Amino acid sequence: MDIFKELKLNIKEIISRLAKKQHITINNELFNNLVIKLSPKQQHGEIYTNATLILAKILSYPINEIGQLLINELIHMHYIEKATMSSPGFINIIIKKSIWAQTLDHIISKKIQFGNAHINKNTILKCTTTFSTYPPYISLRGVVFMNALASILIECGYKTTKQYYITYTKTYILALIHAVKYYISLLVINQPITKNTHNIFLIKIGQQIIDDSGGDVSPLSEIDLFLYIKHYILNNIHNNVLEQLYSLNIHCPIKLCEIAEPYTKSHSGDIPNLDNILKYVNKKHHHIPDTITITCKNNTNCLHTLYVSNQIVSNNTENNIHIPPDDMILIFLSQKYNMPLYINFNQIFDKSRNNVIFYIKYTYNLVCYILHHTKNSTPHSHINLSKLDICYSHYSKEEICLIHLLSLWPQLLEEVSISYDVHRIVLYLQKLSIYFYNIQYKDNNKNLPFIYNNDINLTVTKLALIRALKVIIESGLSIIGINVVATI
Structure with missing residues (x-):
């Protein structure tokens, strides 16, 4: 219920x-x-x-x-x-107490469908991001937010279509094309090239064009070579973006769109200075927010525009810190979408309740651990809780509060589908984790919490709460785009 x-x-x-x-x-x-x-x-x-x-x-x-x-x-x-x-x-x-017990039964029986609605509306989500670095780094925060919001709308009964638009400036593409032409001219005469972060991908494109042309690009006219290079660059950008999205388990159509902009020549003659061009473009497009438009096809007046901030504030002093994709999703969605994203790199790998990511994952893994080790030891786990007259009295005050919180899941989904505050999902999962931690900490049976070999009814009652918690955490994580795989 x-x-x-x-x-x-x-x-x-x-x-x-x-x-x-x-x-x-x-x-x-x-x-x-x-x-x-x-x-x-x-x-x-x-x-x-x-x-x-x-x-x-x-x-x-x-x-x-x-x-x-x-x-x-x-x-x-x-x-x-x-x-x-x-x-x-x-x-x-x-x-009535028996109703709260029925709620646990309802959550366990419905599993991930608990919270589903049947709103018959068609929506289109369009996310537009602008990038200006090479190799292409897109604003993943916007597309992660769009993907999570689309899942929430689908869960609430909307028929949702996702579209992802990536814009680039004409200045930026021209700089890359001229740079590739320059590197091709060096590669064909086997002249050594000093490689760096910017040019390694451009050199690779130049070499690919030479190889595909049979080692000789001279038959190509200037216009053909120009268009040829542009095609390779855009194809490379598209593949890089797809690779980044797939790493986050995001699947949606991608469309590259060019933004016209006056081309600024460098002071180095015919060969543009790529670093100067990129600095110019970066400065011009620094912290441009991703734009997400939400259109309801059943009602043409239902159009919302959200701006997802790309500004990242961090205390990081080290480079090349690898953060797993699932952790990045939780970081992106743990804060309100239109506020600058604060990343505390010192806390990301902290194994304490101060770290939201660790706390949620720890709770889910512990829940799976408990259920895994009791799978064969509780043959009466199918008992209908509403038929146990004394079951509700077995729950402590903290456990009753957790039951109340679990029952909020459908309402939370509905509210988020209206307000678009996806960060509330992560905060909700964190709150569940805090409640569970407090309950588990107070449990007298420290080796295997919630297991009472001499009282099967008490064990079943406690494990029902754990199973319901597992269902809701799985639903919450999967709906924001995280593949739930517990390490037991």
């Missing part, structure tokens, strides 16, 4: 029914501001809602009377144990 979805539907029905009694027609936009969330401290209830304030907009009754009307309706719901009102008009709700 998806508690939050069920409660939202029921509250909408109650408000509509109460309005109908007063012969009032309700606009669906009224429900856009309806809030149903977990209570932060849970002093008065587990869930709170502002339904009273929503209903007060259409009924001319005192706020207390409106609240009581709603409470009288809510307490008849089979899953609600208690409902009370607190100022300034919020209703606090306590869910």
Whole structure:
């Protein structure tokens, strides 16, 4: 049972029914501001809602009377144990304990489908990035964000199409073409060339053109050679970009687009100084954000433009630090897309709770480890938790909070599909990890937590929570583009 979805539907029905009694027609936009969330401290209830304030907009009754009307309706719901009102008009709700146990069953049975919706809308996501370095380095943050957002929209029922546009300046391509021509002229006479980071790929392209021409490029006219080199450069850029995307397990169509720009000649005569040209282009296009446009085909007015910041702030003093692709995805998505990306390289490889990446991976691996070692020792793991009258009493306060948090997953997906705040997924996974760490740390059975050989019901109850946690973490990681492979 998806508690939050069920409660939202029921509250909408109650408000509509109460309005109908007063012969009032309700606009669906009224429900856009309806809030149903977990209570932060849970002093008065587990869930709170502002339904009273929503209903007060259409009924001319005192706020207390409106609240009581709603409470009288809510307490008849089979899953609600208690409902009370607190100022300034919020209703606090306590869910029956057996329902929370059913939620765990629902998560485990639905697995990765828990949270799926059926919104029949077609969307197109277009990500545009500009690069100006060679070998081509694209802004991976933008395309990683687009890929994760597309997965979230698909999970929420949207039919989504991804398109990736890479733009380059005319100045940049002309500089590369002239540089390749220069290196070809040196290669054909076997003159030694000093290689560096910039020219090694250009020399490779020049050599490839010579080889494909049978060792002689003289039959080619200036225009043919110019177009020939341009084709090789763009093809090389395309392949490099594909390689970078595949390393992140991102698959989407790529289109290269040229941006017209005045060509600035260098001071070195006919042969452009590549370093100077690149400095010029880099300066002109420094920190240009990636542009992501989101279009809803079913509604032409539904067009959103997001700007993903390419600015990276780091405390790195070393070069060539290798970060695994999955870790890079978590880094890119752990911060809000329109803010400069801060990378603490000193913390990336830190194995502590201060490192979000390590913390999430550690939690998932530990969960898999526990379930792996109990696979054959808990033959009654299929027991329906809702039929265990005492199961909920087995959970500690921290474990109950974790159950509440797990049940939020579908609502979080829906909210992110509207706000596009993909970083909330990573923060949510981090919060799950913190809760689990605190629970595991307090468990008395340190060798293999949550296993009680002398109490099968207690073990099954605890492991149900672990299995549900595994499902949600797998869903969260896979939806942002990470292949979940646990090292057990």
